[in-house]
Amino acid sequence: MINSGATMRHHKKPIISPLRYPGGKAALYTKLRAIVRANDLTSGTYVEPYAGGAGAALGLLVTGQVRRIVINDLDPAIYALWKAVVSEPLAISRMIEKVELTVPEWSHQKDIYLNAPRDDYLSLGFATLFLNRTNRSGVLNGGPIGGMDQTGNYKIDARFNRKTLVERLRLIALHAKRISVANTDGMTIIKRYSKRDNTLIYADPPYFEKAGSLYLNSFTETHHSALAACLNAVSDTKWLLTYDNVPRVAELYSDRRREIFALNYSAHRVTKANEIMVFSDSLTIA
Known part of the structure; x- marks a missing residue:
């Protein structure tokens, strides 16, 4: 077998x-x-x-x-991310382009991730994406790349390539009508x-x-x-x-x-x- x-x-x-x-x-x-x-x-x-x-x-x-x-x-946070990516790709792309990649912003997004209403798909979804791209190994309940004091070999922005992320969302948006998202x-x-x-x-x-x-x-x-x-x-x-x-x-x-x-x-x-x-x-x- x-x-x-x-x-x-x-x-x-x-x-x-x-x-x-x-x-x-x-x-x-x-x-x-x-x-x-x-x-x-x-x-x-x-x-x-x-x-x-x-x-x-x-x-x-x-x-x-x-x-x-x-x-x-x-996971309601992962669902919110996919819901936002499929239904509001332009809005989440603008957030990717404008967000500051700093430890204070990380703390802010962490708070949204923990406390945002589960049906606020855009805010919760973006916070999920932000933490995934700025946390060590992408683990959502982990800490930021480089540590809170940013003394590590890599900094918080090491895995947050704005241009690449926006392009991926653009490609997904082209096929959004053929994507069903469930929670x-x-x-x-x-x-x-x-x-x-x-x-x-x-x-x-x-x-x-x-x-x-x-x-x-x-x-x-x-x-x-x-x-x-x-x-x-x-x-x-x-x-x-x-x-x-x-x-x-x-x-x-x-x-x-x-x-x-x-x-x-x-x-x-x-x-x-x-x-x-x-x-x-x-x-x-x-």
Whole structure:
């Protein structure tokens, strides 16, 4: 059931997402593109129930690999960012161009992130983007690059390239009518889209190890088990799942095909870790 010698070639991939995410799956663009083509889904819908940075989804959409994407995230701050990017790209672009990249401004945006009304998508969304681009490793609950005293080797503006961010938002805006944004539980999205024709679901949930430091919405054992039950129940539809390569994954998905692959992580320091991809029964593996 498991291929432990798989090699995944990562050719040049489009970088469209404005967000930095530890272990972001934009690196899987080539693999996902091949799967989309092998399953004749180029005119279909691609769904990410745990979208985070949505790097793969946006890459597939902008390069014409799929017709429509669904970006879902339970975190209200991440949802607000995507809601603002899709519905008010010009407004958030102006904020990117004008914001000061200073520690006082960081403190201000941190306060907005913690206290803004959840339905103030523009303010909350921009604060989320600001912290993601100015915090160490992009972790939202971390501290600013360079420290509060800005004595580090890199300063707070090191990952905030205004021109690049505005250009990415411009590209996303060109395809905004084909992007659906949702703020609900990932399993709800899986159940909603799994039975729809011409649809591919890619689930990338919070992982078993170090989940608390990388994700604001961490999973418990109950969550992992419930997700497995949800996906295994629709094994006759087209989905794939990625996890950290721990024994529990093989137990939860013992009847599904699995493949080990290597992926670089950027949180705290660059490392390469083995992860595992799980496939539904009806999916053609490219």
